[in-house]
Amino acid sequence: MQLPTATRPTTFKKTRDLFRLDGKVYVVTGGGRGLGLTMAEALAEAGGTVHCLDCRPEAGPDFLEAQARAAADTECVGSLHYSQVDVRDVPQMEATFATIAAQNSRLDGLIAAAGIQRVQPAIDYSQEHMREMMDVNYGGVMFAAAAAARQMIAHKTPGNIMLVASMSGKIANKGLISSVYNSSKAAVIQLGKNLAMEWAPHGIRVNSLSPGHIVTPMVQQNFDDEPHLEALWARENMMGRLSSPEEFKGAALFLLSDASTFMTGSELVIDGGHTAW
Template sequence: MLASQDLYFEPPAFHAASSKGTRGLPEFDLSGKILIVSGGARGLGLTQTEALLEAGATVYVLDRLPEPSPQFSAIADRARLDFGTDLQYRQVDVRDNFALNAIVENIAFSHNRLDGLIAAAGIQQETPALEYTQEDVNAMLETNVTGVFMTAQAVARQMIKHNCSGSLVFIGSMSGTVANRGLICPAYNASKAAVLQLARNLASEWGEYGIRVNTISPGYIVTAMVEALFEKFPERKEIWPKENMLNRLSYPRDYRGAAVFLLSDASSFMTATDLRIDGGHVSW
């Protein structure tokens, strides 16, 4: 039987943070953390990257684009001047496992540590199931599932090598739980369901090293790509907000807090869990 004092034991990290006299909620502080964000050159990944920087982390963005979004340099300047942190860019395709591991190993070696990951790299294709080619399906799964797996593996290897506990976060989707009415994406939805299950299995294996693995499942997000989609299918701009309980679409900024929460000590007892942020879409 547990002694009464055991029931009220607090994680050591919280005591350490509190002893500094930090204002606010010290368990959300990411100061000194070295984090990687794959697929962070633009959109949701870049917005979450900015939140991690504001919380005090040093962030390395990995993406296949030759150059990141024009906003990237401004965010990097803010990181250095306003937050005393650093933002770096490394071009790599998550399907290139050799290059991916070399880059992650170099990042960890440079800092003698590595503390976590947001795996946001992914592709989308809207095609009826009867028209999908084998090549299309393989490309989708290779990026959205194998790419996430190999990125997580590369990061976890270095975390274990440098004796660092921490957190891995995969960007899933509400589409990994339900079929989207009027949105024909069978391979994409299947890939996101695989990501949710992958996270649960990695969490079960890597928990002994102090590595937590969780997912974020967004609802419909208004990005540049979605805005272009609305031009092609204007009815979706009217229909999609009505399909959730808040009657609006989300924006990348709606997921900033979730990124900091899952990579910080604030979620220290949370693993193998999907954090679905969909405005209640799936709960109807």
Template sequence: MSTSNENNFGVSSILERGTVNRTSVELLTLKDRVAVVTGGQGGLGLEMALAYAQAGAAVYCIDLAAQPNEHFKHVQKEKAGQSLKGRLEYVSCDVTKQDNIWTTVGQIADKEGRLDICVASAGVLKGADVLEYSAADFQKVMDVNVNGALFAAQAAGRAMVKHNARGSIILLADMAGNIANKGMHTTAFNASKAAVIQMARSIASELGSKGIRCNALSPGYVYTEMTKEFLRDNPSLEKEWRSQNPLNRIAKAQELQGIALFLASDASSFCTGSNMLVDGGDTAW
């Protein structure tokens, strides 16, 4: 829980108390905090997890595979060699199974004695012409992108309440939840991310009284393994994607670290129910 000392920063503290014990930069620290990140084995999930670990948090990366891949192991080893206290752990769990994710997150929180941060970033992308989109593919996208986000947020919220934590829940959405991406046949993905954005608002409204914040994070086009695979199958799209935002480029995954750290930390203590667009200005046009 927040204390008066934790709020002793800014101009008002200088004027009222004559001193501050935290600087604005120190608001971004996650020292001694505990985070769970679904879809944390790679992509934006691992990128965000690394940012949290480098800021001092113990981060549990949850993904479907029984064992982490070599990319994760390499990042985990590199982080272990750094002087900061934070660390990366791997846990296998299927986010589409409500009981499983509730149990997994609950066990992590009980082991650590707290849970401060949850990022629901597990997601899939299946493209097809809207008139041919199969029920099975549509359901798969919804199961992972929508149900998985809800179940993770539920699990985290329950653990935060149990351990009396004023936590932050971040649901990974997409600019496709705000617009229909030009030239892409991704009705199910777009619909799922629109649902996630509204889910974040609803969760924020319900859990605010418990001191728990919830926000959606909507990136634009970002180079991840998932998007690279999509571009391999649709090579003409890369130039078009670049042209669709004022910065005329596709984001690097690490460019999401800053906003992810902001949303997880005390720096965003009055930010909840928001949809944070990080799209290079794509939706501005």
């Protein structure tokens, strides 16, 4: 395949306009709550029409509250929409992406944020649990990205894809006995580099985001099960605290907007300095 001739943008926007998403359409998997929902809300606040996919049959209170905030914000021209999709059901996911793109004659971006975690010693891990973890955390990301790229190419709207990885894909976290989870996130980091190379000729950018410890419902369950983990994780980074989902809204908007037009195949690490010791 012959790569396109490299060119620089011929028109330049004011800085504030680089982050505007008016008229653009996005999908966020794992967008029903937690980090996925918070990043979806950031895209809507910037003007995007955002479709949140999640495995729960109906939108939960967190999503409904975010949706109401977007609708009530007079400065926000974006919107949030919910659909039940299990990222392990590839035909369902493909059909949902196709419907969203057809309704709008475009698809501009994806945040692949669906993920699960299981804290368990490796010697106790079952094949069933390993397959479930990889099917969601790796397969769900891979096939969501492929579904998005397929629609971007079909509708000639090259866009941006962000894969949610983790700093856990780079290190062995103290106090987190979760070898399969960490391995799945390492695979996502590598996947992002390869998809960026493969889809660059189509004008599609692919990057990954590796957050540090975030207090989400999934992480809160870890603390409920093992209360000592919160203090342990907090003191393992340079800032001495854990993060909140809201601290990643700017990163999501940066990677999904024209503010990052020369960035692809990269990993953005936001971990409070955890991996920089």
